[in-house]
Amino acid sequence: MPDQLSKRIFAELESLVLIDPHTHINPHAAASTTLADIMGYHYYTELAHSAGLPKEQIEEPGLDPKEKVGRLVKQLGDLDNTIQLSWLMDICSEFFGFEEEAITEANWEKLYDTAAEKMAQPDWEQQVLKQSGLEQVFLTNDFDDPLEGFDTNLYIPCLRTDDLVFHLGKSETRDRLAKATNLDIGCAHTLRDAIAKLFEHFTSRGARACAISLPPDFSPTAVMPEEADAVVRSLYAGNELSRDESKLVSQYVFWTLAEYCAVHSLPFDLMIGVNRRVYEAGVYQGQDLYDKRTSLIQYKELFNAFPNVTFPVSVLTSTSNQELVSYSWIFPNVVINGHWWYSNTPAFITFDCKSRLEAVPKTKQIGYYSDMYKLEFALPKFRMYRRVLANVLASDFVIGRGWSEERAIELGKLVLRGNVETIFGR
Amino acid sequence: MPDQLSKRIFAELESLVLIDPHTHINPHAAASTTLADIMGYHYYTELAHSAGLPKEQIEEPGLDPKEKVGRLVKQLGDLDNTIQLSWLMDICSEFFGFEEEAITEANWEKLYDTAAEKMAQPDWEQQVLKQSGLEQVFLTNDFDDPLEGFDTNLYIPCLRTDDLVFHLGKSETRDRLAKATNLDIGCAHTLRDAIAKLFEHFTSRGARACAISLPPDFSPTAVMPEEADAVVRSLYAGNELSRDESKLVSQYVFWTLAEYCAVHSLPFDLMIGVNRRVYEAGVYQGQDLYDKRTSLIQYKELFNAFPNVTFPVSVLTSTSNQELVSYSWIFPNVVINGHWWYSNTPAFITFDCKSRLEAVPKTKQIGYYSDMYKLEFALPKFRMYRRVLANVLASDFVIGRGWSEERAIELGKLVLRGNVETIFGR
Amino acid sequence: MPDQLSKRIFAELESLVLIDPHTHINPHAAASTTLADIMGYHYYTELAHSAGLPKEQIEEPGLDPKEKVGRLVKQLGDLDNTIQLSWLMDICSEFFGFEEEAITEANWEKLYDTAAEKMAQPDWEQQVLKQSGLEQVFLTNDFDDPLEGFDTNLYIPCLRTDDLVFHLGKSETRDRLAKATNLDIGCAHTLRDAIAKLFEHFTSRGARACAISLPPDFSPTAVMPEEADAVVRSLYAGNELSRDESKLVSQYVFWTLAEYCAVHSLPFDLMIGVNRRVYEAGVYQGQDLYDKRTSLIQYKELFNAFPNVTFPVSVLTSTSNQELVSYSWIFPNVVINGHWWYSNTPAFITFDCKSRLEAVPKTKQIGYYSDMYKLEFALPKFRMYRRVLANVLASDFVIGRGWSEERAIELGKLVLRGNVETIFGR
Numbered sequence A, B, C: 001m002p003d004q005l006s007k008r009i010f011a012e013l014e015s016l017v018l019i020d021p022h023t024h025i026n027p028h029a030a031a032s033t034t035l036a037d038i039m040g041y042h043y044y045t046e047l048a049h050s051a052g053l054p055k056e057q058i059e060e061p062g063l064d065p066k067e068k069v070g071r072l073v074k075q076l077g078d079l080d081n082t083i084q085l086s087w088l089m090d091i092c093s094e095f096f097g098f099e100e101e102a103i104t105e106a107n108w109e110k111l112y113d114t115a116a117e118k119m120a121q122p123d124w125e126q127q128v129l130k131q132s133g134l135e136q137v138f139l140t141n142d143f144d145d146p147l148e149g150f151d152t153n154l155y156i157p158c159l160r161t162d163d164l165v166f167h168l169g170k171s172e173t174r175d176r177l178a179k180a181t182n183l184d185i186g187c188a189h190t191l192r193d194a195i196a197k198l199f200e201h202f203t204s205r206g207a208r209a210c211a212i213s214l215p216p217d218f219s220p221t222a223v224m225p226e227e228a229d230a231v232v233r234s235l236y237a238g239n240e241l242s243r244d245e246s247k248l249v250s251q252y253v254f255w256t257l258a259e260y261c262a263v264h265s266l267p268f269d270l271m272i273g274v275n276r277r278v279y280e281a282g283v284y285q286g287q288d289l290y291d292k293r294t295s296l297i298q299y300k301e302l303f304n305a306f307p308n309v310t311f312p313v314s315v316l317t318s319t320s321n322q323e324l325v326s327y328s329w330i331f332p333n334v335v336i337n338g339h340w341w342y343s344n345t346p347a348f349i350t351f352d353c354k355s356r357l358e359a360v361p362k363t364k365q366i367g368y369y370s371d372m373y374k375l376e377f378a379l380p381k382f383r384m385y386r387r388v389l390a391n392v393l394a395s396d397f398v399i400g401r402g403w404s405e406e407r408a409i410e411l412g413k414l415v416l417r418g419n420v421e422t423i424f425g426r
């Protein structure tokens, strides 16, 4: 019976202890303290807002966490079809023993209090890690993060570089960079030195990846220090840059990052395709969308120039998935990385997962990352993925291609965990 | 058994009486009078032509309806795989008791005569409405439609605005507008007054939507009367406009329409992505195609500028579906509207339906509209959709997520009917 | 039982003897002589390289075939999930009785020797044709191919025109053209005469198609001899052409080809969407990728200008599939042609096949071609397609639409073979 087959494979995949290769966890406050930490995740605030809840009610200054949850609960009924809400239900059921079909105005307060009690336990973070089967959690650290005060064997540092590439025009970013590196930056060369210093700091603290999210129209190109020098000097002299000048600085910084990834053998996570602040009146982190008219051909020069840098690539849209399949099939240094954001729902995951598993070397596919901000989300998100993966392994490999169950499960484990170890291993 | 489950859900959905939120019904001749009205639908003429039937045979001036059907029947064998032909078979079976596997040169005449007899019954229109479970039918009215002589509680007026936005350069359109509004138009301000008058007329007659179809390269932007005034004056002075000037007029009229939608709380249906007259030698209404390289990012300014206008959005291609999912997930004023034209076949509907139901608030999804020109088509088209919807509810919600059948059926009914009432309600 | 149903349909489709309407077979060496001919197919060298095998090891000058296979075998474990590797396993099982689960360092030598022995049999080519159920094989001949020394009733000539359209700027191409036509070419008119002569030569030898692969940004447009004459003269005078001039020559040659397709009633195979040499350090034939941002709207002028030329169109990406469905649904002269290259894996084939079979006249769909370089690949590739096709016929037509098995099988046979005969028949 296919259904039983899929369930057996799922059970095997569920038993696997994982490394989560991309999250936004704050290692100093990794787990939640109230249900508001969980329901404050942008998936819920933006969907509740989209369904009619005014932003002002969600983001009222000084709003009490419990009151915030209460307001959101009123809108949840409109979202109960979504997979995003099913993550919440899974969390409440798995961690708080909540077994109602829905969170309603009648039952939420009890749930809130139960959760608060559980979360107040001193070992809550450890409980969540254990119950979720998480062994290591990759972070996304600001470039000026001191990377101190947490266990870098559990929480793996990764250098997030969006600010450097796209916001160096802001004096705040330049100040942060100067402070973080203790360097007097003023030209392309000293800027490069600063970047070098960041890489040294991060790798000395065990960083395993450099990461960036990129807009649909970005096309990396080689810019040498001498080409960028005049503009970088102008920027540091306090001048406003033109659009073309800003672009040149972005290109220069990006290319320099890739060079230091090569120097330090650090994978460079590219998360391609997001336009920021498309809906400017949206809630916090609920403003970004995209233009699907983007192509990996824009990365041709980059992929060719850095054969020794591994690029784990995430694409925002399922219409880019086939390019990702083809580019990782051809380029040795391009590997597939998870199911990102707007493509992280079962219909898209299913199709994308099928097309990847059947055409790209199995060692070049990172199945999934949670992208979570709070630890509690790894469990439901990975479970959603494991369910899809189990279905695909059952239908396409065991039934479709006559594989043994064991062989299919091995493939599943490889993309879920094995490849994370080899691709990000040091 | 999944198969039985899906059939039970389908039966429940079939029992629902519907409001069809977008059609091209002529309320003065809503039902067909001969089979030629049905087989003259562009889906059959264009497919028969594509399969080899010369346009001249289909559109011969003065062609007798029966002879036309006879000519089309000769080509039907080449189309019998298509879902479009299955609509025709459903109509013939449901309404005329035709139970053959195919319409052939041997059996079509009897069918034609049976149909003609049925359609000649004085209550044919009522019979079709009843048998199809249709309670209300939205129209697509020309801007100068007097909206008289029909029951506006059954046939709901909607203001179609393609001519105003894209064909004001034709003197015929300007004449029609002047006549319809009884205004002396000659500048941006009087043009605006005319549009205001159209909205008053339409809303006074119970209009529930403003609607427009848009080419892939259209990007709405705010144009104020003072910016457009010189060009509008030039147009009304009888000058030929340049491409840029024409575009400015289109932008101005479009933006003004959105403003009056806000004034009258009228949803603005956007049907995005069609290029007109791509195959100029094609049959009537069988000439339009598209360029898939379009994005909802082009509507960023519009969606931000009119938070109080609801935009039910249809996209022509399945490659735009994920953008539609994401944009309606983020923007409160963007809702999903049906499965349009070239995306209105089961393979695309299935994938699009799955991705929508799992990620967008359930209250923001209008499941389907028939887009029909003759009443007889609501039944087979909605049935096709209901079959897909039942399958998705069964596999993804009941089996995949453990929902009860009742809950899944409720979700189906909401997108089939409930949301039409709330989104277009007044 | 759906599973049994699908298997019965598959068995029927498997029994059909085929015409393969697009291959790269060398008719003078159609079958393989060692396993290196098979494993040297770019699918294996590029995937092995992508998974880590250095190009230098694969393409070492003077490398012994057996040694080459030995090196590739070391990497095969990383590819054993891919459908491409399943083709290899099918070949080894069907033709060489190899029944191991994998080709490993422990068993490959025996396999190599067994294969070599089989392939050394004088009637190996005939054995493969027979065992594969192949009646005719279309070729892809260089424009200067003498088309002599082989049976043109078995191996059907087709005129490949990439060099003429895109590489006439190379003196080597011009020399080949002069030699092939024995004409003194120097202007647009004599270039046109040369093309005419090629068509005469090819059609006199039984050619059934003209074919070309096209980059994503190509948009054919009518260029008359007088418009191109100055540039063609300049080219033949030995001048380097500018980008725009090169483009004009490409356009002129392309349009002239279409004109001669009309003269000779030759279908013009368009294979749309490939960018050449994207990964320049890749292995032979493993360097090409694409930019998915292309549209069939670019072919609007062409499709309208040549109503009497049949254009069998292949698209490189599944995101272009819906355009192909829609354009062949509307344009009488556009027909669907197979599943090409990066879209030739089951996940994409399944979705594309479903959407085609349900919306385009059944007579306008060429189900599949192998695109093979060696005869042994027709069997596993067509089998992959037939499996998908059987599943789609079972689920969408027999179960979904209540068709009889016989009727579904007839549809399958039509797209597999019948349409190849009618579309490329003379």
Ligand SMILES: [Zn+2]
Binding pocket: A022, A023, A024, A140, A371
């Ligand atoms: Zn992230």
Ligand SMILES: [Zn+2]
Binding pocket: B022, B023, B024, B140, B371
């Ligand atoms: Zn319509």
Ligand SMILES: [Zn+2]
Binding pocket: C022, C023, C024, C140, C371
């Ligand atoms: Zn080929």
